[in-house]
Amino acid sequence: MVEKKESxxxxxxxxVVPGYNTSGNFYSGLDTVNQSLGLAPEKLMIxxxxxxxxxxxxxxxxxxxxxxxxxxxLAELSIxxxxxxxxxxxxxxxxxFESIKSRNPSRMMRFIRTMALEYFLSGMVLPKIEWKELPxxxxxxxxxxxxLYMVPVFDLYPPLLVNVVWANWGKREYYLKxxxxxxxxxxxxxxxxxxxxxxxxxYQAQFPQYVDLIRAGDDRVLIEVDPILRKELxxxxxxxPYFFNVLEGLVFKQALRRMDFxxxxxxxxxxxxxxxxxxxxxxxxxxxxxLEELKAQILARAGDFRNLERLFFLFSNHTTKLSWITPxxxxxxxxxxxxxxxxxxxxxxxxxxxxxxxESRNGQAAELSTWAIQPMMEELRSMIIEWITxxxxxxxxxxxxxxxxxxxxxxxxxxxxxxxxxxFAQVYKEGNMSRTSRDEMVxxxxxxxxxxxxxxxxxxxxxxxxxxxxxxxxxxxxPGGLGGTPNNLKGGRPVGTKNVPLNKRNTGVRPAxxxxxxxxxxxxxxxxxxxxxDGYMSDEEVINLIDRIAQDTGIVIxxxxxxxxxxPENNE
Numbered sequence: 001m002v003e004k005k006e007s008x009x010x011x012x013x014x015x016v017v018p019g020y021n022t023s024g025n026f027y028s029g030l031d032t033v034n035q036s037l038g039l040a041p042e043k044l045m046i047x048x049x050x051x052x053x054x055x056x057x058x059x060x061x062x063x064x065x066x067x068x069x070x071x072x073x074l075a076e077l078s079i080x081x082x083x084x085x086x087x088x089x090x091x092x093x094x095x096x097f098e099s100i101k102s103r104n105p106s107r108m109m110r111f112i113r114t115m116a117l118e119y120f121l122s123g124m125v126l127p128k129i130e131w132k133e134l135p136x137x138x139x140x141x142x143x144x145x146x147x148l149y150m151v152p153v154f155d156l157y158p159p160l161l162v163n164v165v166w167a168n169w170g171k172r173e174y175y176l177k178x179x180x181x182x183x184x185x186x187x188x189x190x191x192x193x194x195x196x197x198x199x200x201x202x203y204q205a206q207f208p209q210y211v212d213l214i215r216a217g218d219d220r221v222l223i224e225v226d227p228i229l230r231k232e233l234x235x236x237x238x239x240x241p242y243f244f245n246v247l248e249g250l251v252f253k254q255a256l257r258r259m260d261f262x263x264x265x266x267x268x269x270x271x272x273x274x275x276x277x278x279x280x281x282x283x284x285x286x287x288x289x290x291l292e293e294l295k296a297q298i299l300a301r302a303g304d305f306r307n308l309e310r311l312f313f314l315f316s317n318h319t320t321k322l323s324w325i326t327p328x329x330x331x332x333x334x335x336x337x338x339x340x341x342x343x344x345x346x347x348x349x350x351x352x353x354x355x356x357x358x359e360s361r362n363g364q365a366a367e368l369s370t371w372a373i374q375p376m377m378e379e380l381r382s383m384i385i386e387w388i389t390x391x392x393x394x395x396x397x398x399x400x401x402x403x404x405x406x407x408x409x410x411x412x413x414x415x416x417x418x419x420x421x422x423x424f425a426q427v428y429k430e431g432n433m434s435r436t437s438r439d440e441m442v443x444x445x446x447x448x449x450x451x452x453x454x455x456x457x458x459x460x461x462x463x464x465x466x467x468x469x470x471x472x473x474x475x476x477x478x479p480g481g482l483g484g485t486p487n488n489l490k491g492g493r494p495v496g497t498k499n500v501p502l503n504k505r506n507t508g509v510r511p512a513x514x515x516x517x518x519x520x521x522x523x524x525x526x527x528x529x530x531x532x533x534d535g536y537m538s539d540e541e542v543i544n545l546i547d548r549i550a551q552d553t554g555i556v557i558x559x560x561x562x563x564x565x566x567x568p569e570n571n572e
Contacts, residue, residue, distance in 0.1 A: 046247045050238035054122045054159055057243040060250050061121060067243065067250060070351045074242075075116040077412060078377040081440075082109060082388075084405035092143065093401040097392065099140035100151055105132060111154040112384060115228070118156060119380055123230035123239035124164075126157035126174065126223070127387065131398065150398040152391060163220060164237045172237055174227065175220040178210070186214045226390060228383045246348035253341045263332040271325040274298065278319045294320060374414065381409050410440055 047053055061068045084097050100106035115125045130153045136143030139151060157176060167173045178186075182199070185191055190200045203211050210221050231240035243250070276291040277283035283291060294316055314322075350372055385407055392404035424441050427433045436446040537545070549555070 046251070050164075050236075051160055053241055053244055053247065056247055056251075057121055057241050060243060060247075066345065067246065067349070070349050071117070071120050071242065073351065074120050074373065074377065075113065077373075077414065078116050078380050079109075079113050080410045080412060082112070083408050083410055083440075085408055088403045089405050090402070093396070093399075093403070094405065095140050095142035096149060096399065096401070097395070097405050099143070100395070103139060105134075105153050106151050108152070108154065108388075114156065115384065116380060118159070119228060119230055120242040122159040123241040123244075124159045124162070125228040126159070126162060126225045127228075128155040128157055128223075128225070129153070129391065130155075150395065152395060157223065157225065162223075166237050170234075172227075174223050174225055176210075176223050177220040178214065183214055183219055186211055226387055228380075228387060230380075242349075246345050249341050249345040249348060253338065253345065256337060256341070260332045263327055263329055272298075273323045273325055275321040275323070276316075276319060278321075281319045290317065290320075374412065377412060385409070413441075 047056070061071055082101055084094065084101075089097075101108050111127075115127065119125050131150045132153050133148050133150055135145065136147045136149055137145040139149055143149065157174075161177055161179070163175045163177050165173050165175065182203070185196055185200050186203060190197050213221050229239040230242070233240065274291075274294055276294060277287070294314070297314060314320075388407045389404075392407060395401075396404040421441070424433060424438055428435075428438050439446045439449060
C-alpha cells in the first residue's frame with residue numbers, strides 16, 4: 001500500500017522592501033513618516049503642527065496647479081505701487097525715501113512682494129532689518145554726494161526655523177532655532193571644509209551674539225521682530241496658512257492622480273501573450289519547435305532597435321494566437337472623480353476663476369467676483385503699511401529728517417475701468433483729487449505728461465498757419481498756447497452766424513442785461529420762434545454745451561488753471 005503524502009501549504013512571509021518606505025510613498029502603508037505628516041491617504045490625516053502644515057504648503061506650491069496659481073495671483077494683485085505722500089517733507093527727505101523703494105541695497109518694493117508671497121504661503125512674515133551707512137552718491141543722484149545716510153537692508157526669518165511660544169497674557173516670543181549642523185559647526189569652532197569654515201566666519205562676523213549664546217549651550221535665539229500674522233487664533237500661538245483649509249482636498253486629489261499614474265504605467269508595460277496550438281490541434285513534443293520558432297522571430301525583432309517598425313511580419317500556422325493583456329483603464333479615463341474634490345478646493349481657496357484664466361461671459365459678474373478676495377488683500381496691505389510707517393519713522397530719526405512721508409499703496413485695479421474713470425472724473429471735477437492721483441488711475445505719470453505737453457507746445461508753434469483746424473474744437477485759445485491751441489491756430493466753438501469764436505473780448509459769458517440779437521434770420525421761420533433761436537448763446541447754454549462735450553470726450557476744462565478770471569466785475 002502506497003502512502004499518500006499530504007500537501008503542505010506554503011508559509012507566507014513579508015519584509016520591508018528597500019525603496020518603498022521613503023518620503024512621498026503612498027502605497028506601502030508602512031511609512032510612519034508620511035502618516036505623521038498627514039500624507040497617508042488611508043486616513044487622510046492632515047497635520048495640526050504648524051511647521052508640518054507649512055512644509056506641505058511649500059510642497060503643493062512647488063507642484064504647481066491651481067493652488068500655486070491662486071497664491072501667485074493674490075501676491076501679485078495685493079502689492080501695487082507704493083506712493084510716498086509728502087507731509088511737510090523736504091526735497092532731501094523725499095529723494096531719500098523714493099530711493100530706498102527701488103535702489104540697492106534696500107529695494108523695499110522687491111522685499112514687499114516677497115513678504116506678500118510668504119504671507120499667503122506660511123501665514124507668518126518676520127522681517128529682519130539692518131541699517132547700513134552709505135554716502136549719498138551711492139543712494140540717489142538727488143542726494144548730497146558726500147553726506148552719509150543710514151539706509152535699511154531687509155531680509156526674512158524663515159518660518160521653518162522659528163518657534164513661537166506664549167510669553168504672558170497673549171504675548172508671543174519668537175525664537176530662531178538654528179539647524180543642527182550649524183549648531184555643531186559653531187560649537188566645534190569651525191571646520192576643515194572650506195565651505196563650512198566660510199559659513200562659520202559669516203556667523204562670527206554678522207551674528208556674534210548668536211555664536212555666544214550657542215557656545216553657552218542654547219540651541220535657539222530670541223529675536224526681536226515686528227511680525228505680520230495671518231488669521232491669529234486664541235488657541236494657538238501660530239497663524240493660519242492660506243492652504244490649511246484645502247490641504248485635505250489637495251492630498252486626496254494627489255492620491256487620485258497617483259492612482260491614475262499607476263494604471264497608466266501598467267498600460268505602458270502591457271503583456272504580449274503568444275499562444276500556439278488549440279483544442280483540436282494541441283501542441284505536442286513533435287510540434288514544440290513551432291513555439292520556439294515564434295519566440296525566435298519575436299525576440300529577434302524586439303531585441304534590435306534597428307528592426308522596430310509599425311508593421312511586423314510574422315510567419316506561423318493557423319493555430320497561433322497573439323493577444324495583449326492590459327489593465328482596465330476605465331477608471332483612469334473617467335475624469336468625473338476629480339469634479340467633487342476640485343469644487344471643494346475651489347471653495348476653500350475662495351478665488352474667482354476669472355482672475356486665473358481671464359475669461360468671463362458676464363462683465364458685471366466678473367466685477368462682483370473680485371469683491372470676495374478684496375478684503376484679504378486689503379488686510380495684508382494695511383499691515384504692511386503699519387510696518388512701513390515704523391521703518392520710515394526710524395529712518396527719519398537716524399538721518400535727522402524732520403518729518404517722514406506717509407506711505408500708501410495705489411488702489412488695486414480690479415474694478416470696471418470705465419466706471420472707475422467716471423467716478424474719479426467727478427471727484428476731480430469737485431476739486432477733491434489731485435492731477436497726480438487721477439493720472440495714476442489710468443496708468444500715467446503726471447510729471448511725465450507735463451513734460452510731454454511742454455514739448456508738444458514748442459512743436460505746435462512750428463505748424464503753418466494755413467493748416468485747417470479740427471472741426472468742433474472745444475478748446476479755448478489761451479495765451480502762448482498753454483492748455484489749448486497755439487496762437488497761430490484758431491479754436492473754440494464752431495464758427496458761424498450763430499456761434500461767434502471765443503476770444504479775449506468774447507469769452508462766451510453774456511454780461512448782465514445784454515440782449516442777444518441775430519445777425520441773420522433763417523428762412524421760413526415763424527415769428528413766434530425768433531426769440532428762441534436767434535442771437536448769441538446764453539451763458540447757461542454755453543456752459544451746458546461745454547460740459548456735455550467734455551463728458552463725452554473726457555476733456556476737463558478748468559477756467560482757473562488756464563488763467564481766465566470770469567466775474568461780474570471782469571467780464572472781458
